[in-house]
Amino acid sequence: MRLSKFWLAALALIIPLATSVAANEADEAALAYRQALFKSIVWNFSPMSEMVRGKREFDAAEAKKRALTVSYLSLLLAEAFPKGSGSNAGTTDALDAIWQQPEDFAARLKTFQFEANELRKVAEQGQQESFTAQFRKLGAACKGCHDSYKAD
16 A cells, blocks of 8 residues: 555655656647747748849749748748747747737738738739739738847
């Protein structure tokens, strides 16, 4: 009987610890996922930015491909900010305000997703002027979120 009580007491101590370790690993995985998404968005955003700023010739096919990718990746961001994946999960530029003001953050993310999808639609038309105008709207949506929720 003594042995059973010992193992029950040991399990009572180990289970919360194991749960905590598993939660921390999930938070770290969410952080890594989020950072990978943002790196992919920047990878696709940069060539479009160069086209808009005249540093690269406008290429309608490339603009369409990049806009489609950014639009898709923007949708994946919705699950990339679970509670616990902030600064306690590792090195991140995401400010704790994301989790302190979830409604505002969600609204700004929706704006980014909307503008990214609009860019995708505009890019399909292949017109540089309308692409440039919509790209600037998307950039403003990025800035709106970065100003409040990203450390510089």
